[in-house]
Amino acid sequence: MKSLALSVALVSVLVAPVLAPAAELRITKDVPYVKSGHERHVLDIYAAPGAKNAPVVFWIHGGGWQTGDKSSVQQKPQAFVDKGYVFVSTNYRLLPQVDMGTINRDLAKSLRWVHENIAQHGGDPRRVIVGGHSAGAQLAALLCTDDRLLKAEGVPFTILKGCLPVDGDTYDVPAIVANGDMRRKLHGQADPKFGHRAKFGGTDELLREYSAVTHVARGKGIPPFFVLHTTENPDTSAQAFRLGTVLREAGVPVKVYGARETTHNSVNAAVGVADHPVTKELYAFIDGTMKP
Numbered sequence: 001m002k003s004l005a006l007s008v009a010l011v012s013v014l015v016a017p018v019l020a021p022a023a024e025l026r027i028t029k030d031v032p033y034v035k036s037g038h039e040r041h042v043l044d045i046y047a048a049p050g051a052k053n054a055p056v057v058f059w060i061h062g063g064g065w066q067t068g069d070k071s072s073v074q075q076k077p078q079a080f081v082d083k084g085y086v087f088v089s090t091n092y093r094l095l096p097q098v099d100m101g102t103i104n105r106d107l108a109k110s111l112r113w114v115h116e117n118i119a120q121h122g123g124d125p126r127r128v129i130v131g132g133h134s135a136g137a138q139l140a141a142l143l144c145t146d147d148r149l150l151k152a153e154g155v156p157f158t159i160l161k162g163c164l165p166v167d168g169d170t171y172d173v174p175a176i177v178a179n180g181d182m183r184r185k186l187h188g189q190a191d192p193k194f195g196h197r198a199k200f201g202g203t204d205e206l207l208r209e210y211s212a213v214t215h216v217a218r219g220k221g222i223p224p225f226f227v228l229h230t231t232e233n234p235d236t237s238a239q240a241f242r243l244g245t246v247l248r249e250a251g252v253p254v255k256v257y258g259a260r261e262t263t264h265n266s267v268n269a270a271v272g273v274a275d276h277p278v279t280k281e282l283y284a285f286i287d288g289t290m291k292p
Contacts, residue, residue: 023048023082028121033090033113034106043090043110044070046077051086051122055129055161058114059089060143062134062268065103065199066095072133079272079279086123088114092139100200100210104149107139112153129162129223129290133268137168141212141243145222160223162290164282166268167228169235171243173200173207176235213246224253226285228278230267231258253289257281 026049034041047054057080061068070089077087092106115125132140143149144163151157169176177197184191192198200210208214216222225247229240237258244256259267259278270278 022078025078025081026051026121027077031113033110038093040091040093041106041109042070043088043113045118045121046081046087046089047122048081051081053119053124054084054086054122055127056086056088056114056118056123056125057164058111058128058130059087060092060107060130060132060136060139061089062132062136063094065100065135068094068135074269075272079274083283085129086118086121088118088123095199096194100206104139104142104146104210105152107143108149108153108155111143111150112155115155115159126159127161128159129164129286130160131164131166132168133166134168134264135170137165138170138210138212141165141168141171141225142210142215144225145212145215145220147215147220157221160221162223162286163225164271165225165227165243166271167230167233167236167240167264169233169239170196170200170210171212171239173211174204175242176239177207179235213243216246216250216252218250222247222250222252224285224289225255226282226290227254227256228267228271228282229256229258230262230264231260232262233264236264255281255285255289257285 026047028045030042031045032041033043059073059076061070061072070091073089080087090110092103114128118125130140130144140163144160147157173196180196200207227240227244229236231237240256244254247254259270262270267278270276271282273279
């Protein structure tokens with residue numbers, strides 16, 4: 001019996017898949033992207049020591065536009081560096097200390113720094129994929145559809161090769177505001193002191209201005225989108241399909257993928273986890289469509 005057990009164990013070892021070792025990470029933290037700027041005008045860079053002309057993932061954290069930090073990246077840096085990317089995670093100023101327009105301009109400045117300096121860290125400044133979770137998903141989608149933001153910083157919109165918004169609920173801000181108003185009215189609930197309407201400036205014009213769907217149009221060079229959401233949240237699911245429909249009608253390559261049995265946080269944490277369906281679907285889309 002011992003001999004049989006030993007033989008089975010040996011066979012198991014021989015047929016087990018050989019996993020590629022994780023790439024070594026060179027991490028450069030708290031790099032200022034604005035000269036003499038705010039303490040949150042900083043970003044982190046993750047790269048393999050020998051990286052050269054690698055495509056770049058530019059990541060925007062969530063937190064309701066009021067909290068959060070660039071360190072909230074889970075498995076993503078290692079996963080993307082293993083796949084041959086340089087990974088950048090950025091901070092930005094937050095509500096209510098600044099308004100939404102200032103946040104967007106901060107991110108455009110951060111991406112300008114990446115475009116001008118990432119080659120020194122092994123990245124290709126002409127090939128950038130922008131991603132983000134929750135509030136970061138809204139910000140990423142807007143950065144990849146409203147070309148005025150990068151143009152104001154002298155950055156070519158053509159450097160954007162893909163967008164990866166994860167479980168955002170504000171690609172169409174007027175829609176989420178209207179849904180919230182209706183629900184509170186039906187249930188006799190008070191309006192929030194600092195809800196979506198207030199965060200996005202209060203006026204109908206500003207609600208539209210900060211909606212990615214407003215800026216989608218043919219011929220702008222909008223990059224392909226992989227719109228990831230959890231199937232458990234009707235708001236983020238509806239917003240994902242809304243964004244996907246508008247992009248598709250404008251001829252922009254897009255995949256809307258709903259991850260089952262996930263939460264708002266776990267669907268984000270799944271990005272980059274080996275063999276997870278989210279990671280498999282994402283990589284398949286990147287390899288087949290984004291081609292950075």
